[in-house]
Amino acid sequence: MSTLVLPDQQVRVENTTVRHVRPTRRLGASLRKTLYRSGAIIGFLLVWELVPQFVLEPASRVFLPPLHEVLQQLWKMIISGDLGTHIVASLGRSAIGFILAVIIGVPVGLVVAWFAKVGDFLNPLLEVFRNTAALALLPVFTLLLGIGELSKVSIVLYAAFFPVLLNTILGARSVDPLLIRAGKTLGLNNFEIFSKVVLPASVPIIFTGIRMAGTSAVLVLIAAEMIGAKAGLGYLITNSQASFLIPKMYAAILTVAVLGFVVNAALVALEQHFSRWARA
Amino acid sequence: MSTIEIKNLTKKFLRSGANESTAVTAIESLDLRIEDGEFFTLVGPSGCGKSTLLDILAGLSTPSHGEVLVDGEPISGPSLERSVVFQQYALFPWLTAAANVLVGLESQARHGQGPNKADRRARAHEYLRLVGLEGVEDKYPHELSGGMRQRVAIARALAHEPKVLLMDEPFAALDAQTREQLQDLLLDIWKRTRTTIVFITHGIEEAVYLGQKVAVMSAKPGKITEIVDIELQDRQAVDDIRSTRQFGEYRHYLWTLLHRHGRQGEEATIDKTLITSGASA
Numbered sequence: 001m002s003t004l005v006l007p008d009q010q011v012r013v014e015n016t017t018v019r020h021v022r023p024t025r026r027l028g029a030s031l032r033k034t035l036y037r038s039g040a041i042i043g044f045l046l047v048w049e050l051v052p053q054f055v056l057e058p059a060s061r062v063f064l065p066p067l068h069e070v071l072q073q074l075w076k077m078i079i080s081g082d083l084g085t086h087i088v089a090s091l092g093r094s095a096i097g098f099i100l101a102v103i104i105g106v107p108v109g110l111v112v113a114w115f116a117k118v119g120d121f122l123n124p125l126l127e128v129f130r131n132t133a134a135l136a137l138l139p140v141f142t143l144l145l146g147i148g149e150l151s152k153v154s155i156v157l158y159a160a161f162f163p164v165l166l167n168t169i170l171g172a173r174s175v176d177p178l179l180i181r182a183g184k185t186l187g188l189n190n191f192e193i194f195s196k197v198v199l200p201a202s203v204p205i206i207f208t209g210i211r212m213a214g215t216s217a218v219l220v221l222i223a224a225e226m227i228g229a230k231a232g233l234g235y236l237i238t239n240s241q242a243s244f245l246i247p248k249m250y251a252a253i254l255t256v257a258v259l260g261f262v263v264n265a266a267l268v269a270l271e272q273h274f275s276r277w278a279r280a
Numbered sequence: 281m282s283t284i285e286i287k288n289l290t291k292k293f294l295r296s297g298a299n300e301s302t303a304v305t306a307i308e309s310l311d312l313r314i315e316d317g318e319f320f321t322l323v324g325p326s327g328c329g330k331s332t333l334l335d336i337l338a339g340l341s342t343p344s345h346g347e348v349l350v351d352g353e354p355i356s357g358p359s360l361e362r363s364v365v366f367q368q369y370a371l372f373p374w375l376t377a378a379a380n381v382l383v384g385l386e387s388q389a390r391h392g393q394g395p396n397k398a399d400r401r402a403r404a405h406e407y408l409r410l411v412g413l414e415g416v417e418d419k420y421p422h423e424l425s426g427g428m429r430q431r432v433a434i435a436r437a438l439a440h441e442p443k444v445l446l447m448d449e450p451f452a453a454l455d456a457q458t459r460e461q462l463q464d465l466l467l468d469i470w471k472r473t474r475t476t477i478v479f480i481t482h483g484i485e486e487a488v489y490l491g492q493k494v495a496v497m498s499a500k501p502g503k504i505t506e507i508v509d510i511e512l513q514d515r516q517a518v519d520d521i522r523s524t525r526q527f528g529e530y531r532h533y534l535w536t537l538l539h540r541h542g543r544q545g546e547e548a549t550i551d552k553t554l555i556t557s558g559a560s561a
């Protein structure tokens with residue numbers, strides 16, 4: 001900086017000005033950045049609000065009510081507790097299936113990764129299952145388990161299981177062999193190598209699988225609820241449509257969107273928390 | 281503080297699914313004795329089998345023929361008695377510096393040896409201090425520089441007080457200045473603990489600076505061709521010992537040995553007796 005040649009006082013003056021200017025400038029910049037980033041969303045919401053009112057004919061407006069009507073409806077449903085019931089139903093099912101998938105998927109993945117023979121044997125089958133869309137199997141689940149909670153939880157479990165399992169296998173297999181060698185020279189036995197080296201080393205990749213599992217748990221459940229259920233957001237969407245309660249249907253869709261966004265954000269944060277050390 | 285005897289050691293690597301004839305012989309009929317408390321350095325061209333030898337000493341791989349005795353006992357797998365420092369640090373990235381240093385101590389405790397819990401923590405901190413890393417106990421490896429990481433790795437290898445320290449090009453990835461600092465640190469530690477050290481390097485200068493003995497290895501098949509006693513005075517007692525004539529002669533002599541085996545049949549032109557005796561000066 002050229003301040004090197006300036007007399008003391010001037011340096012101080014300049015520093016003070018800089019100190020005064022910076023915070024506001026930074027605040028302004030971050031505000032502008034936030035605005036810029038949410039620009040597309042705000043634009044979309046504006047289109048949703050204005051197009052039905054000023055562009056669409058009244059006949060089609062029924063099928064696409066403006067945003068404020070949907071929000072009014074949403075508010076009514078929140079107040080009445082109606083929406084809460086459906087959210088709880090959906091979240092409960094997703095959570096149970098998702099948690100079961102993690103509880104089963106991680107240990108199974110570790111075993112498959114550790115015993116290469118088991119892995120070689122199971123791998124082709126796993127590939128087939130993984131590449132079969134969970135929803136394609138929904139009729140099977142419904143036939144075998146009915147349309148109750150069991151079939152919902154099962155399909156979520158199925159959809160969430162494979163990302164967890166495959167990422168666990170991948171994570172455990174891609175552990176740096178050098179770390180395993182280091183562990184051995186530090187007196188770790190086979191079990192300790194597994195629990196103290198392989199498992200922690202795979203955590204970031206396992207959590208990537210868990211995040212993917214969480215997202216698909218919600219997606220698959222909504223779809224399953226749309227096909228056959230007595231509660232839940234998916235049911236709310238199809239049921240409102242069938243009863244021609246169009247704003248209610250949109251309110252439910254909006255809820256699904258927000259819910260998916262929140263679940264994903266939470267899982268991303270979790271993933272980042274557990275892989276702090278891996279970002280070297 | 282252990283004697284290592286290597287007797288008629290051969291190590292072959294079989295290509296998977298292939299027969300004996302295509303096996304790579306990394307080490308052939310190697311004999312070597314490393315004395316208790318010795319600082320032993322090993323130089324040789326790339327691929328001559330240095331790491332293979334170190335792996336066997338560590339117990340991470342087994343000989344095809346021959347045997348390795350540590351204090352008269354054959355090696356049966358890795359042991360806390362023989363610590364390893366790897367070139368790529370090999371720190372556990374999910375553990376803090378102090379927790380990395382604790383790994384060996386905790387294994388020791390599981391075998392009913394070593395200090396109790398509170399003392400283990402104190403010991404980990406003590407060894408981090410020994411390698412000049414006070415205040416980074418709670419930092420993760422990715423928050424440390426390469427030199428600091430290798431210091432943590434050295435502290436981790438030493439904290440449970442092994443009898444032998446095995447080092448495979450530990451300073452190769454570091455810049456020249458950091459490398460010299462760590463060489464001096466290692467000499468200090470060795471003088472204090474008198475641990476037997478086997479140190480592999482590509483650097484002739486590094487080998488001469490650190491080693492009491494420098495073994496020269498040749499490739500195809502991996503053999504020790506010469507062991508040179510380095511009779512320099514205390515490295516750190518003299519300013520810039522690397523620029524002294526005696527140091528230069530050792531360096532040149534080893535250089536010639538290494539290159540002689542590169543060019544077939546040519547004899548080393550320097551006689552070992554030319555090197556001025558190191559006991560004086």
Ligand SMILES: Nc1ncnc2c1ncn2[C@@H]1O[C@H](COP(=O)(O)OP(=O)(O)OP(=O)(O)O)[C@@H](O)[C@H]1O
Nearest residue numbers: 293304305306324325326327328329330331332333
């Ligand atoms: N696991 C392995 N399988 C097959 N061949 C191997 C294996 N490990 C080492 N080798 C071979 O053994 C020889 C010696 O390898 P080694 O790693 O011991 O060399 P090095 O002296 O440590 O070399 P550098 O100085 O480059 O580290 C090489 O020819 C190498 O290709």
Ligand SMILES: [Mg+2]
Nearest residue numbers: 330331332448
């Ligand atoms: Mg090597």
